[in-house]
Amino acid sequence: MHNNSPIGIFDSGIGGTSIWSAIHNLLPEEKTIYLADSKNAPYGQKSKEDIIKLCYKNTDLLLRMGCKLIVVACNTATTNAIQELRSKYTIPFIGIEPAIKPAATNSRTQTIGILATQGTLNSELFHKTAEKFNETKIIEQVGHGIVQLIENGQIDSPEMTQLLQSYLMPMIEANIDYLVLGCSHYPYLIPQIKKIIPENIQIIDSGEAVAKQTRNILNEKVGFSIAKKTEPIFYTNTNPKVLSEILENKYVVIEKDF
Numbered sequence: 001m002h003n004n005s006p007i008g009i010f011d012s013g014i015g016g017t018s019i020w021s022a023i024h025n026l027l028p029e030e031k032t033i034y035l036a037d038s039k040n041a042p043y044g045q046k047s048k049e050d051i052i053k054l055c056y057k058n059t060d061l062l063l064r065m066g067c068k069l070i071v072v073a074c075n076t077a078t079t080n081a082i083q084e085l086r087s088k089y090t091i092p093f094i095g096i097e098p099a100i101k102p103a104a105t106n107s108r109t110q111t112i113g114i115l116a117t118q119g120t121l122n123s124e125l126f127h128k129t130a131e132k133f134n135e136t137k138i139i140e141q142v143g144h145g146i147v148q149l150i151e152n153g154q155i156d157s158p159e160m161t162q163l164l165q166s167y168l169m170p171m172i173e174a175n176i177d178y179l180v181l182g183c184s185h186y187p188y189l190i191p192q193i194k195k196i197i198p199e200n201i202q203i204i205d206s207g208e209a210v211a212k213q214t215r216n217i218l219n220e221k222v223g224f225s226i227a228k229k230t231e232p233i234f235y236t237n238t239n240p241k242v243l244s245e246i247l248e249n250k251y252v253v254i255e256k257d258f
């Protein structure tokens with residue numbers, strides 16, 4: 001079974017490109033269309049109802065562009081809206097959730113940290129997953145302000161270092177041995193995080209797992225592309241500069257109102 005239609009990927013902004021990268025590396029022959037809804041970022045402080053509406057808007061656009069599968073490259077959108085998306089549309093959706101399971105299962109100190117948005121940490125889906133690991137102490141921390149700094153192109157700034165220090169120090173003191181990055185923007189902070197945390201703390205994000213799940217769903221339900229040359233397309237509804245920069249200016253970024 002073959003299907004040359006594109007895979008649609010969306011996020012509240014530029015962070016989901018960390019997931020896009022994992023998908024593009026694993027499935028380089030697949031055409032991808034990425035939507036950065038930066039105009040509405042951050043999603044993490046919005047109500048569930050508003051997040052669902054934004055997810056419908058993004059999905060409708062990707063469907064008009066002919067996508068065969070949609071990856072919700074945003075923990076906040078997944079944990080608040082994936083059920084609604086799956087019941088409204090027939091197209092398959094792949095979501096991204098904080099990787100608590102591998103962290104909790106492998107933790108020796110029985111203490112793990114999770115850094116995520118308020119929307120993710122408050123969601124029912126997150127609570128249900130966390131409850132399954134009630135023998136592990138989970139230190140939850142909202143990453144207030146981090147997404148805004150990343151969207152402003154201030155990944156490597158003194159403000160960011162200060163925020164990260166204030167969020168991570170209490171986790172280090174609590175003796176975590178795993179740090180779960182529960183927001184698709186955060187993998188871009190790994191170099192700075194490594195400067196703050198001791199070497200024995202493992203950092204986990206969900207990019208590779210999402211890419212593998214995408215490959216499974218293409219294999220089982222949707223079909224792989226057999227197109228030869230595929231250039232990814234990126235759309236943003238704000239100034240394209242920051243998105244282009246995070247992609248190292250390697251790809252076309254189109255500014256579009258959506």
Ligand code: DGL
Nearest residue numbers: 012042043044075076184
């Ligand atoms: N990148 C997003 C996530 O994975 C959302 C950040 C936000 O818009 O608050 O949660």
